[in-house]
Amino acid sequence: MNVSSSSDEGISVRGLTKSYGGLRVVDDLSFDVEPGQVTGFLGPNGAGKSTTLQMILGLTSPDSGTAAIHGRPLPEHAEPARIAGAFLGAEHMLPGLTARGHLDWIATATGTEPARIDEMLELVDLTRARSRRISQLSLGMRQRLGIAAALLTDPDVLILDEPLNGLDPAGITWLRTLLTDVASTGRTVLLSSHLLREMELIAHHVIIIRDGLLIADRPLDALRRESSTRVQVQGTDLAPLLDHLRAEGWTVDADEMGAHAAITGIDPGEIFRLCVRLGVELTGLAAEEPDLEDAFLGLTDTGDDRHRHTLTHPIETATA
Numbered sequence: 001m002n003v004s005s006s007s008d009e010g011i012s013v014r015g016l017t018k019s020y021g022g023l024r025v026v027d028d029l030s031f032d033v034e035p036g037q038v039t040g041f042l043g044p045n046g047a048g049k050s051t052t053l054q055m056i057l058g059l060t061s062p063d064s065g066t067a068a069i070h071g072r073p074l075p076e077h078a079e080p081a082r083i084a085g086a087f088l089g090a091e092h093m094l095p096g097l098t099a100r101g102h103l104d105w106i107a108t109a110t111g112t113e114p115a116r117i118d119e120m121l122e123l124v125d126l127t128r129a130r131s132r133r134i135s136q137l138s139l140g141m142r143q144r145l146g147i148a149a150a151l152l153t154d155p156d157v158l159i160l161d162e163p164l165n166g167l168d169p170a171g172i173t174w175l176r177t178l179l180t181d182v183a184s185t186g187r188t189v190l191l192s193s194h195l196l197r198e199m200e201l202i203a204h205h206v207i208i209i210r211d212g213l214l215i216a217d218r219p220l221d222a223l224r225r226e227s228s229t230r231v232q233v234q235g236t237d238l239a240p241l242l243d244h245l246r247a248e249g250w251t252v253d254a255d256e257m258g259a260h261a262a263i264t265g266i267d268p269g270e271i272f273r274l275c276v277r278l279g280v281e282l283t284g285l286a287a288e289e290p291d292l293e294d295a296f297l298g299l300t301d302t303g304d305d306r307h308r309h310t311l312t313h314p315i316e317t318a319t320a
Contacts, residue, residue, distance in 0.1 A: 010070075015064060016055055016066070017029070017064045017065050035183075036184075039189065040193065043209040043210055057159065069157055083157060085157070094134065100117060100131065106153075110152070124147055143167055157188040159190050161192050164199075176202045230263065230265075233261050238280060
């Protein structure tokens with residue numbers, strides 16, 4: 001599949017809003033998911049991720065706003081199963097079906113060739129378990145089966161909700177390779193996860209929401225750069241340095257002896273210049289580059305200003 005520059009490619013969400021029982025769970029949410037990369041969809045529990053995915057797939061109707069795949073709502077496509085494949089959790093599988101039976105009914109419903117079933121079972125390493133009932137499969141095996149089902153129709157767009165749950169380290173490595181390969185063909189890949197370390201290895205781009213609001217929409221590398229760096233310092237007498245930094249309003253965490261401290265958000269070069277000016281002798285100076293978990297925790301804090309941390313790229317208003 002060739003990657004197109006058309007705005008109709010991928011997923012487009014505009015002003016998506018949804019409330020349940022007076023509680024707004026998705027709040028005027030807008031973002032794009034581009035083809036050719038793996039996009040991670042992150043947020044604390046209750047942030048509105050699953051509800052958003054359901055609205056993108058046409059399984060839940062929004063109160064307002066639009067969610068489009070390839071330029072239109074998914075149910076409006078002639079063959080929606082060929083456009084998007086999804087896995088929203090192993091709990092939606094019928095436990096009495098065999099692994100092959102689960103794929104067989106999906107193939108029948110979507111007009112997919114039966115040969116594709118065996119191909120997908122092999123892809124997810126479930127060929128030997130094809131005759132086992134879903135109730136007899138481990139969580140990791142059910143996750144693999146769900147991914148096989150999402151890929152069964154060879155869709156342009158792949159949407160996965162918490163696909164890493166239950167996978168062992170080898171399974172996570174396998175999934176990382178699989179999704180990277182899928183994206184490399186020009187397809188659109190969107191997955192949610194709370195496993196931040198693993199998401200950091202998989203995603204090229206991340207969308208973070210909190211309380212249904214968009215908090216960040218950034219390439220992963222850019223998000224890391226925008227997150228605060230921590231500088232670790234060691235010395236026999238750091239008091240003059242630390243007193244100066246605190247007076248200037250920097251965040252300083254020091255041990256009781258004052259021989260080791262971490263300063264948030266400052267450039268290591270500035271620390272070095274201050275030490276020279278203040279006559280402080282350092283025995284250690286190291287910068288800790290922030291990872292996705294650091295960025296996530298910083299962006300999803302519970303401060304009063306819900307928009308204070310918003311980091312987005314410009315999104316043009318769409319008329320679907």
